[in-house]
Amino acid sequence: MSDNYGQVRIALRNCGVIDPEKIGDYIAQGGYDALAKAIFEMTPAEIIDTVKKSGLRGRGGAGFPTGLKWELSGKSEGDEKYVMCNADEGDPGAFMDRSILEGDPHSVLEAMVICGRAIGARQGIIYIRAEYPLAVKRLQKAIGEAEELGLLGDDILGSGFDFGIRLYLGAGAFVCGEETSLMNSVQGGRGEPRIKPPFPAQAGLWKKPTNINNVETYANVCRIILNGWEWFRQFGTEKSPGTKVFALAGKVNNVGLVEVPMGMPLRHIIEVIGGGIQNGRKLKAVQTGGPSGGCIPEEHMDTPVDYESLVALGSIMGSGGMIVLDEDDCMVNIAQFYLKFTAEESCGKCTPCRIGNRRLLEILEKITTGGGAEKDMIDLDELGNIVRDCSLCGLGQSSPNPVLSTLKYFRDEYLVHVNDKRCPSKRCTALLRYFIMPEKCIGCTVCARNCPVSCISGERKKTHVIDQARCIKCNTCYEKCPVNAITKE
Amino acid sequence: MENAGNGNKKLRSWDDLKKLRAGEMAKNGEKRTVLLVGMATCGVAAGARDVSEALAAEIKKQGLKNIDITATGCYGFCYAEPMVEVRVPGKNAVRYGHVDKDLAGEIVRRHLMRGEVLDKYVLTQEVTRP
Ligand SMILES: Cc1cc2nc3c(=O)[nH]c(=O)nc-3n(C[C@H](O)[C@H](O)[C@H](O)COP(=O)(O)O)c2cc1C
Numbered sequence: 042m043s044d045n046y047g048q049v050r051i052a053l054r055n056c057g058v059i060d061p062e063k064i065g066d067y068i069a070q071g072g073y074d075a076l077a078k079a080i081f082e083m084t085p086a087e088i089i090d091t092v093k094k095s096g097l098r099g100r101g102g103a104g105f106p107t108g109l110k111w112e113l114s115g116k117s118e119g120d121e122k123y124v125m126c127n128a129d130e131g132d133p134g135a136f137m138d139r140s141i142l143e144g145d146p147h148s149v150l151e152a153m154v155i156c157g158r159a160i161g162a163r164q165g166i167i168y169i170r171a172e173y174p175l176a177v178k179r180l181q182k183a184i185g186e187a188e189e190l191g192l193l194g195d196d197i198l199g200s201g202f203d204f205g206i207r208l209y210l211g212a213g214a215f216v217c218g219e220e221t222s223l224m225n226s227v228q229g230g231r232g233e234p235r236i237k238p239p240f241p242a243q244a245g246l247w248k249k250p251t252n253i254n255n256v257e258t259y260a261n262v263c264r265i266i267l268n269g270w271e272w273f274r275q276f277g278t279e280k281s282p283g284t285k286v287f288a289l290a291g292k293v294n295n296v297g298l299v300e301v302p303m304g305m306p307l308r309h310i311i312e313v314i315g316g317g318i319q320n321g322r323k324l325k326a327v328q329t330g331g332p333s334g335g336c337i338p339e340e341h342m343d344t345p346v347d348y349e350s351l352v353a354l355g356s357i358m359g360s361g362g363m364i365v366l367d368e369d370d371c372m373v374n375i376a377q378f379y380l381k382f383t384a385e386e387s388c389g390k391c392t393p394c395r396i397g398n399r400r401l402l403e404i405l406e407k408i409t410t411g412g413g414a415e416k417d418m419i420d421l422d423e424l425g426n427i428v429r430d431c432s433l434c435g436l437g438q439s440s441p442n443p444v445l446s447t448l449k450y451f452r453d454e455y456l457v458h459v460n461d462k463r464c465p466s467k468r469c470t471a472l473l474r475y476f477i478m479p480e481k482c483i484g485c486t487v488c489a490r491n492c493p494v495s496c497i498s499g500e501r502k503k504t505h506v507i508d509q510a511r512c513i514k515c516n517t518c519y520e521k522c523p524v525n526a527i528t529k530e
Numbered sequence: 531m532e533n534a535g536n537g538n539k540k541l542r543s544w545d546d547l548k549k550l551r552a553g554e555m556a557k558n559g560e561k562r563t564v565l566l567v568g569m570a571t572c573g574v575a576a577g578a579r580d581v582s583e584a585l586a587a588e589i590k591k592q593g594l595k596n597i598d599i600t601a602t603g604c605y606g607f608c609y610a611e612p613m614v615e616v617r618v619p620g621k622n623a624v625r626y627g628h629v630d631k632d633l634a635g636e637i638v639r640r641h642l643m644r645g646e647v648l649d650k651y652v653l654t655q656e657v658t659r660p
């Protein structure tokens with residue numbers, strides 16, 4: 042099962058190996074045997090016990106113990122319960138869940154039926170974003186094929202157990218990935234979070250007991266049932282057993298999906314599996330957890346990847362986005378990028394998130410356009426903590442992380458922005474100034490002719506000059522100059 | 531599968547499932563060459579459909595028989611899509627990256643017809659799965 046450079050493929054075991062549109066391929070790999078085992082050889086309590094002992098934790102963000110969640114929804118009274126799968130995957134840069142659904146849809150379906158068997162539910166719903174048409178198509182095909190073979194629907198494998206799964210397409214709001222907003226959305230309401238408790242395990246979809254897990258969480262379940270919890274625990278760490286799939290992106294050579302045992306040092310993932318940084322540049326930081334996560338600086342690259350270690354560094358595991366940043370990336374700019382995202386995606390229900398994130402964004406915009414002062418950094422810190430502590434749901438509780446973590450680790454970079462009005466990585470365009478170097482300029486007029494605001498003047502064969510007052514910093518002259526006579530600083 | 535004859539394919543027991551699996555595995559055991567084309571979003575976006583068509587066209591042109599072209603999901607090397615894995619019975623599985631229409635033709639003419647591995651484009655080689 043070991044793959045190149047220390048990767049271990051459990052959730053991705055069939056991706057790139059089988060034809061996802063042929064149920065026979067999945068069955069040939071041992072597919073639906075875990076379900077048969079769960080139905081014919083295990084009691085619901087035994088299924089839950091196995092998942093509990095495996096130590097599997099939610100892969101959708103918070104890392105809540107999956108077995109405990111199943112136990113809670115199992116214990117809730119009610120003859121109508123739901124099993125839901127969260128396939129909303131809204132983090133920018135994350136594509137783990139999409140790949141699992143496109144490459145191995147049955148692994149998720151099978152696990153949902155097992156969960157239904159364990160908690161006493163007969164209906165499953167997969168909430169998937171409409172922006173994933175290929176995953177939707179393959180899921181529909183998979184559901185149809187499983188129904189045809191009696192692996193879904195009434196009287197599964199002749200056991201008398203009924204379980205059906207249908208899809209619900211989300212319209213692409215980030216907050217709808219939050220479990221209670223997701224349920225409101227399925228009920229036809231606004232995608233706004235509910236106050237917890239009650240938790241979904243007690244009162245979820247249509248106020249019925251509901252178990253909701255992430256795609257990757259489910260993708261681990263069948264192997265745990267088949268091979269046993271002891272097998273699963275041989276991978277990963279004591280508190281974070283198993284593997285995690287990461288979507289490796291950014292300035293790394295091998296952009297793609299990796300599945301590694303928990304506890305692997307970040308540096309190994311980036312430098313060995315990811316093949317190092319593009320163009321021989323230097324690694325500066327890694328952003329994990331998307332808009333809810335933070336930036337981990339180079340000096341902490343030997344940190345093992347597990348839930349607790351990342352939180353200790355001010356970031357989170359999140360769903361598994363991992364964006365590699367190099368020396369050309371500006372950390373203030375990155376913080377602003379994520380905050381712009383969360384400020385736009387805030388549903389507006391609670392004030393700290395609706396207004397707090399907006400104010401945080403305005404301060405960051407001030408800093409990246411040359412209007413900042415040191416006091417702004419204190420405000421960012423204070424307001425960030427308020428938003429984090431007072432927001433209703435995980436969106437606002439985590440949205441300040443990109444700001445707070447960069448403030449903590451890249452304070453100097455903020456200081457250069459506010460005091461010198463300069464961006465050391467030359468990313469904050471408003472702080473840049475373009476100049477033509479007289480000793481290099483050959484007076485070819487290319488820059489002047491291409492400048493969209495005609496702010497470059499000069500005669501043919503003579504040095505050209507940029508009018509700073511009118512320059513819009515579009516970078517066109519820099520790109521067009523045939524003799525590299527333009528500098529920016 | 532007892533009911534196979536009357537159009538109802540439903541499995542009625544764990545044994546039915548095991549029988550179906552045995553049948554599927556026997557199919558995989560047949561000595562056929564398989565070309566696996568990465569057809570997740572990453573592959574499709576990089577042009578995997580064209581590659582798949584080019585493979586089919588070249589196989590037809592060369593008159594080769596007993597070769598399956600199969601779609602598969604993402605193996606994780608998104609940077610190297612489109613990807614084609616060549617599984618020739620009894621040989622190591624070879625995974626090619628950055629495949630375009632021209633390379634697809636070459637894979638058929640050189641790898642399939644002459645058993646030549648195009649080292650320059652190989653991403654990984656694995657000992658054949660049993
Ligand atoms: C703003 C926000 C967005 C979220 N988006 C997702 C998502 O896209 N996919 C997901 O699985 N969980 C997401 N979650 C986490 C879910 O609320 C929930 O914790 C998860 O689905 C539980 O599954 P797990 O225990 O298997 O991780 C999000 C949470 C928040 C606060």
